Amino acid sequence: MTAEHQRLAVNAGKSVPLAQWGPYLSERQWGTVREDYSQNGDAWHYFPFDHANCRVFSWGEDGLAGISDFFGNLCFGISLWNGKDPILKERLFGLSNPQGNHGEDVKELYFHLDNLPTHYYMEYLYKYPQQEFPYEKLREENRNRGKLDPEYEILDSGAFDNNQYFDVLVTYAKQSAQDIFIKIDVTNRYSKPAEMTLLPTLWCYNRWRDGTFKEKPSIRQHNKTTVKIDHERLGEYYFYYQSADKTFFTENETNTQVVTNTPNTSIFTKDAFNHAIIKGENVDELTKKKDGTKFSPVYKMKVAAGATKTIYCRLNTTLTEKPFAPGFKDVFKVRKKEADDFYAVILPKGMSEDMAQIQRQALSGVLWSKQYYHFDVEEWLSSSDGISPVSNSKMTGRNNDWKHLKNQDIIMMPDKWEYPWYAAWDLAFQCISMAVVDPVFAKHQLLLVMREWYMKPDGQLPAYEWNFSDVNPPVQAWAAMQVYNIEKKQTGNGDIKFLKKVFQKLLINFTWWINRKDVNGNNIFEGGFLGLDNIGVFNRSFHFPGEVQLEQADGTSWMGTYALDMMEMAIEIAMNDISFEDTATKFFEHFVLIAESLNQHGLWNEEDRFYYDVLCVSGADPVPLRIQSVVGITALYAVSTINKKALDHLTDFKKRITWFENYRKKHAKYWPNEERSDDGEILMSLIPKDKLVDMLKRLLDEDGFLSPGGIRALSKYHDQNPYSVTVDGNIYSIRYDPGDATSDMFGGNSNWRGPVWMPINFLIIQSIKKYGEFYGDSLTVEYPTGSGVQMNLEQVAEHLTKRVISLFERSKDGERRLHGDYGWFYKQPGNEHLVAFYEYFHGDSGRGLGASHQTGWTALVAELISEYGERKENTKRELL
Known part of the structure; x- marks a missing residue:
């Protein structure tokens, strides 16, 4: 049993099988429904990106490469400045839904490289341009583009030309559950020296303004390289850092002058570090201040071409005189080795290095997608955020019939920037991937969304926060059996108690479907x-x-x-x-x-x-x-x-x-x-079998559903044969769209009219495989249709799997199809192993589209790779 498996065994005995500290910090809190206190339900405009650095959030926090405890009380993330940007890089930038020509979209390069289920080891890579970050250019170019145009991405802007950027690698290694070492490596990828300012930042989630806390938390200077945190929920913590150029303290409070044009009562606002670093404002005051609710040591560094500078920090509950005693760096080596040992056990043998890296990054992305999610709908409807008064219109507006919903849990998000809120059917697919690394937590997540503070009393499951009453496909029973079978295969024992719990809840949900x-x-x-x-x-x-x-x-x-x-x-x-x-x-x-x-x-x-x-x-x-x-x-x-x-x-x-x-x-x-x-x-x-054969004929037709990267959501037949129908005097039309949506339906931020979607392909492959296991060679079909090549259905499932995997794997020329026109960047030394996990894929080229970190359901590729590898091994053994 690996060290990580031993830790998981301990977690399994907890009521919530979870580590206290993890990557639970959201990557976007602004522009969400729960931060929207407007009268008209316009979440994107009510809390825009431009307010995120200076305005206090009501329901959580966000940050860059960050961690928090499982109630989000104390947060850590990094802040960066390249000497040119108008704001500190404290969070990921992206376009709101109205700004993007295909809906909301993150415009950054970042990668969840590694993670363990207990988060004893984690790696996050962020790529930061040395030239001014092209905020306005990204907004303007996408504003000027239409639905028929591709999105304008940061790699189009020239910001990464000539490798003029920093690689910022943040690594977390726990000494114990409440003792976390942090390593921040800043590597200059450019051919000339470059300067950067780094602020490892610690702050407290503002829960004191609404009276939740009796006492306001405090981060207080203890000595030159230590601050002490006093928190009524967490108790005492100490944050250690190496000698810095300066140290700043401020308060996690709204800059009212910026947000509401009301004079501030203090200079110590949430964005005070931003003004000090970039404009030189109040530097002495921030330096002299010795306590607050937000703290940063400040490191100004000049990094030689190709060189790396490293800063270490540490967070724990114990006061120690030598937080960075000789040999402390070994904890990173030990935890990295434990991560390697863990994945060596759970992933199949015989995989190529490339396939193994795809699997590990996919599963790491699932683990990084855990997020503290807090939303009490009744309180949200009837309260104020301190900026807008209580709105009567909200009481009859969005989600007004979900007052029972009181969520405050760590939940897997589809994508912590684009979808920093759970969705019922996304979560079901995520649990399948999670079961590979942590089946106990996967079971917990499936059961959680069915609990009485999620499921409506009538049995409806919440869809997603933009409209909890929307209806997602009822995949929970299927996912529960998938998770059950994955764990049974791993351990030899099936968790019948889990199935009973799920079954009883789904009886209620099934009845809701039947009645409603x-x-x-x-x-x-x-x-x-x-x-x-x-x-x-x-x-x-x-x-x-x-x-x-x-x-x-x-x-x-x-x-x-x-x-x-x-x-x-x-x-x-x-x-x-x-x-x-x-x-x-x-x-x-x-x-x-x-x-x-x-x-x-x-x-x-x-x-x-x-x-x-x-x-x-x-x-x-x-x-x-x-x-x-x-x-x-x-x-x-x-x-x-x-x-x-x-x-x-x-x-x-x-x-x-x-x-x-x-x-x-x-x-x-x-x-x-x-x-x-x-x-x-x-x-x-x-x-019936005759209908199955006819449907497969369409499904496996390369001029229809079958693309080089898997099954399309809409047949290519409709490229030349669009369909129209007239209803109530209005004409509605649809045609094949292989890429981004050309319609505004559902905000225009995703497209089911041609692209390849991972969850659908996973279901199709699993189903065809099951048919094949039963029929064997007694049922064969042409694959592809019209080729004259006959295959049984297990072989068809295997070939479909190969097509989906081909989206991710490196070709002989070093490119991955999912990276599309940006293959030039990912072929550069040091970037070859990086993989983005897109929401869906172009129906012809296979280019990744939509959310770029949807290691919710797109992480299912890891399971497909495993199954494909196992089939190859079994075939090899049979031949021997």
């Missing part, structure tokens, strides 16, 4: 948005006037998958606790009825041999929306096998499903795809 999203009670479901943004020809959450209803093929398919996953979970539990046998039968029957509706009530189009949404207008014939998209492919996900052992053990279940089958067939009712293998295994799926 099946309007006519005919097992055809709506759902609306379903997290797929602009996948439809119009906004699927919009309710047209009059008697107009959208019956969704994917909503119905998701529910069929949900029922099958719940059945599978109930069977697994019932093998240990027979009292769950009846619920397995219940969900089996739900699945049969949903399968009937999907296949016989108009969602299947016999002419096209594909599933479509259907628009039902009172007094008119239903209109199938003949759009070849993942909406129709979703039916693939509902596939499960029941083994003979389960059937022999669960006699009542076997008896009931046999009776149900005989009854339905006797009365000429629909029966879903059911096939039996020679060894008594039963395959259950939404799609």
Whole structure:
């Protein structure tokens, strides 16, 4: 057992399996819903980037390469100045949604290089230009670009030309749970010496202004290289630093002169360091001040060309005379070795160095995505931030019916800059990746979002903070089984207690779907948005006037998958606790009825041999929306096998499903795809074999869904064949968009009209693989369609996996397709191993698009690499 596994075993015994200190600091707190106290719900304008350095946050903090305790009370991050910028580099810059030509977008280069689940070792790399950071140029260029233009990125600006930048590598190594060493390496990548000012910054989250604390926290000078922190929640801490040019103290308080044009009562505001370093204001006062709630030692350094300068700090609970005693640097070597040992155990053997680095960075990104998230909706609706008065309009505005939601936890974020708030279905995918490194925490996260301070009393799960009432695909049962099986494979033991907890909560959620999203009670479901943004020809959450209803093929398919996953979970539990046998039968029957509706009530189009949404207008014939998209492919996900052992053990279940089958067939009712293998295994799926073959023909067509990097969200068929429909006198159209969105739907910040999305590809690959395991060589299809090459479905799944992995891997010429036109930068010495994990990928070129650090669901590539590697090893053993 590695040292990290031993620490994880200790964490597993805690009520919350979490280290007290970790990368819990958000990378963007400004522009979020929870910081929005406006009357009109305009979060981006109410708290813009330009206020972030001088205005106190209400619900958290943000910073650069930072850490905090698990309640965000005390935070640490770095601040930088290149001698030219108008502001200190304290946080990542990006465009708000109205500023970007494709929605909000971070405009920085940073990488989550390494991390352990207990955060005993972490690495964060930030690339800082030596020329003035192009804030205005990035705003202006993107403002002038339209939807058909690519985004203007920082690598387009010339800021990194000729390697004129610093690499700032921040490494954390814990001596113990509350003793953290910090190393900051500043490397000059330019060919000439360059100057930089570094401020390792410690500050307290401002909870005293609203009366949460009885006493205001204090950071107080103890000696020349030590400050003492007194905090009523944390107790005493000491922060040690090496001899500095200066030390600054100020208060984490709003600069009211800037924010509200009200004179400040003190010069010691949140942005005081900014004014002192850049404008030379109040330097003596900040230096003479010996206490406050924000502190920085100041290091002015000149770094030779190609050289590195290193600063060390330390944070712990114990006063020591020699915080940097001889040999202290060894802690970094020891923890790095422990990280190497840990990943050597959990990742498959035989991987190339490149594949191993992709996996490790993907999983490190998942671990860096943990964030302190605090949002009490009832308090937010009825209180003021001290700048805007309580707004009556908010009480009937956004999220007003989620007053029960009181979140204050460490949660995995999809992306700590672009999406610094959880989303229900993103989190489900993230938990699968997290299970590879920390299955206990993965289980905790799945259960957390179902707890009573998250789940609505009626059973609805919160979607995301911009609209908790939006509906995401119900993937929690599927994710729970994935996490369960990953842990069972690792340890040999399945956590039945976890499945029982999940199952009981999801019973409530499943009932909510049945009661709220099946309007006519005919097992055809709506759902609306379903997290797929602009996948439809119009906004699927919009309710047209009059008697107009959208019956969704994917909503119905998701529910069929949900029922099958719940059945599978109930069977697994019932093998240990027979009292769950009846619920397995219940969900089996739900699945049969949903399968009937999907296949016989108009969602299947016999002419096209594909599933479509259907628009039902009172007094008119239903209109199938003949759009070849993942909406129709979703039916693939509902596939499960029941083994003979389960059937022999669960006699009542076997008896009931046999009776149900005989009854339905006797009365000429629909029966879903059911096939039996020679060894008594039963395959259950939404799609009969003949329909499956026809759908795969479209799916594996390179002129349709199949791209070089995986399955497109919308078929390329619609490039030459756009689709239009007229509703209530308005014409709605859709066509293939391989890259960024050309529509403004959902803010225009993501696109499901052609690009490759990792979660969808992961589900498709898993499903086809499951079909293949059952059918073997008895079912083969052309891959690609029209090639004349026949493959069984396991082989197809393997080839699809290779296509997705190819987005990330280095080619012979040293480039990765996901880096697109910026391959020149990532081919430079020192950058070859760096990988960005984008939200989605161009449907033709494979270039990464959207959020650049979506190691939420895009980290699933690590699991695909593992599965691919294991299959190759198994094939090798079979040949031997």
